[in-house]
């Protein structure tokens with residue numbers, strides 16, 4: 001991965017059933033591989049599709065595979081969970097943790113998310129840590145308190161010399177912007193990213209932190225976000241399910 005290239009993470013969530021995910025990659029593998037020469041592309045299908053998607057994309061691909069979550073535990077008696085070790089063995093270089101949908105539906109706490117991060121780091125996988133405030137927190141003006149709390153244990157782990165990752169991706173996804181079709185104002189984003197960049201520089205001076213934005217990124221909204229200099233890439237949900245849209249986002253958003 002070129003250190004300077006813009007990062008585009010496609011989070012397919014549970015939208016694409018297995019056969020659909022494989023068809024998507026088979027239909028678009030040539031173009032996907034071409035797009036990945038211009039930017040850093042991370043595809044995050046559901047667990048069951050990770051290995052076959054990797055096979056469809058081929059041995060020479062520069063597309064990165066990412067998982068959408070992982071277990072907080074080492075391999076053991078945890079029915080229904082997937083270990084970071086398995087993800088590493090099947091070729092995942094990245095893994096999303098702390099997504100607001102997992103925080104909401106699976107009641108994941110900051111402590112559990114930090115345990116997941118530890119498992120990822122032990123297994124050499126780069127975490128994509130999602131943070132973001134709810135609509136109520138946004139309206140109450142507590143965004144920075146929430147983000148700081150969500151990052152506290154993440155920073156502590158990443159600064160541990162025994163675990164220190166070569167790179168850490170932090171995705172700011174305001175919960176109220178996800179799937180809504182609208183994004184925060186440029187002024188608001190400027191403030192949030194200036195603060196996040198400052199926090200990373202203070203707390204993790206030895207880690208290459210990349211800041212992503214997620215929440216209604218599409219071919220229309222990307223122009224609003226691109227000028228924010230601290231944004232190194234995007235975490236894209238709905239618009240990543242349509243290859244033509246995804247390709248357009250990459251061409252418009254690439255810095």
Ligand code: 13P
Pocket residue numbers: 011099173177178179180181214215216217235236237238239
């Ligand atoms: P949308 O792009 O569909 O708003 O989803 C954002 C998201 O949750 C990516 O992780």
